[in-house]
Amino acid sequence: MHTDSPPEALQITRCRTTADFLATLPWLIGEAPRNCLLIVDFAQSRAGVAARIPLPRQPAPGIATALIESVLSLLERSGSSDREPAVVITTDQPFGPRGEAPFRALAEQLLRRLRRSGWHPRELACMAADGWIGFLDRSPARTKRPLSQIETARDALGLDPADIPADPSDLPVRRPGLAAEITARCSELALGAPWPPAASETWPYETIDLLETAEAPGFAPTAEWCARFAQAVSTPQGWFVFAMVAVSDRVLIDSVVETYGATALAATCVDRTSAAERSEGEAVSIWHLFSDIVSTPRMRARLRTLLPILSDAASQLPAEWRAGPLSLIGWFWWLCGMPSVAERRIGEALDLDPAHALALLARRFLTLDPVAEWAVRSQPSRLAA
Template sequence: MTTIIRAGSAHEFLAFVPSLAGFEPVRSLVCVAFEGSRTVGVLRHDLPRRSRDRSALVAVVVATLCRMPGVDGVVPVVYTEAGFADRGEAPERRLVELLAARATEAGFVVRDGLCVANDGWGSYLDPALPATGHPLALIDASRPAPRADDRRHDPVAYALVPERDPRRAAAVARALDRLGAADPSGAEFTRLGDDLDPVELVEHLLEPGSVPARTAAWFLHLAARPAFRDGMMLQFAFGPLVGAAAHEDAAASLERAESRGMTVEELVLGELAAESEEAVSELLARLLMGQTSLRPERARIERAIDVLRRVIADAPDPHRPGPLCMMAWLMWALGRGSAAGALLDAALELDPEHTMATLLDRHLGSGALPEWAFSRPREHGAG
């Protein structure tokens, strides 16, 4: 059931993998999923640091492939800092052999198994593979020209926020101070206009143009409060109707959480685990945890990430963890787990006790993927 991609074309395939993945893999096991001859998805996991962890990783990969509709083939690709020269063969051979065996047992065609090491590349399934591998220059020569504005080739770099603009950061800090000291019925809040409503605020943030300091400050003020933060985050992904419903539900959830001496996040996880009849709604729980096949709107999320990147850049450090968590969740919703992890690391560095950052780090770190990753997008124009 194994079809080897010939060396003459495998380097072209490897040159294409970063474009499929949306970033340049580093120390990774990348599995390109196929439906027939078409690539239909990419899975990425960190390489196991211990040999005894290989089996668990392979089990996760094969289980994920089984959940992807229409997938019948796979090409695992190892990206490693090790070299052919270290052992006279392709590194991580045992891992790929185990994965190939388990995937074949599960009914998948293993089309090839490839390695990109620090000193060469090659196919684990090629009996004529030189002990030194093939030259990396073959891959480099086949790469498409990089786009000047494409930051996703490096998932960690894509998660970084711009340098803080001192003047704008000072204006945002002053606006936050004024909001913190203002009477909720006073002029400071009146000047926010329609943006006082968090649903209107999110839609305005997604519009082209720069974000005024007062608007950024109000967003940061709300993002520090779980009930508003989660509703805005879901609205970025799913639209204003979901956002409005999530805010309504969050208000009731906040009251219930406070009456039990819990945070909203603890309430969500506890009620989901207990399958409580009083469980928070799909919008604040199932969507938040990715336990639905309803797909978020990619264009909205891409725009939201750009907005959040700029707002976080000018935010005072104590106001950064909330929007960093929002941005991490949005990255995860698009399948960019490495970028999400880098953002959560940044949030936890600022506030090691931050509840949402801790829970997201645990949830995403478990290898959890949103259910919509396994549902086939509707064809354009389909009824």
């Protein structure tokens, strides 16, 4: 795993059992993994680069084969010399009524494929909602084990749960003073008022300024910034401009404005194929432009830096202003390879407004192929050995 810290600054945890290794995972990758297939490469006895592949939300023909091919592709690109990775399936699903592990068939198929391809996993395990299992366990009674064993291993290794970064699925705590200021400013802006202004040629740049301001070192959301952000991303136009610059570069937006004027962006719609929007002609379609987007390490690093700020802002907003921001945050989490967090944010947006066009759009993105994420933490607090 990549690290910006000198090797001597890292603590080394020696894992003697599968339970030990499972206990160290949150410290190794920087967060508690959920609903994913986690691959940890090893250099001799030390854990190296980690990769996460989101698990499919529902079974589908060929999905297991595609997932296994993704694992092999990632491993081959890792440049591993030892070819002894650890693979862990983490899921919110429970064990079956007869003790059968979730994703057992996937694990067994993956093990066969890895061995045929010259890979010899040192760990292959599943952590479920109500227990765990090591598929490489040679004991005759290879069955479900209690999660308390992992907790016991954690305590024995001296790992403090307080050191684990906050769960990314939790929004920051609402701050009453700031929230009251934001509510007052939102009332002045009037949600639903025409935006962007028909005569304005500067609104795309004002939206970009919101993003660039948030990326400045030491930025903390203000009432004015939060209200302006919510106003912008509550409309297809502002949502598109903010998202496009966040996942690519402002040069694309600058080029459109310089060539066609801000009116071209003002015609942005969610999806021009829908009956209600077919009259928009050549309007910019968010779905058509973003449905083929490819997540890159650079993009994910940028979004990971931005997401805590956007999440903090969303948690301070009045309920009627949250759907647009939450849908954008959800899509960003999906691009970061965290579909479970994405589903939660988008679900919250739809709970607030079941007909919100941008929240419905974000939910459509969740139906696309999952995104794999390499190097999920840039500064691990520990190395497993």
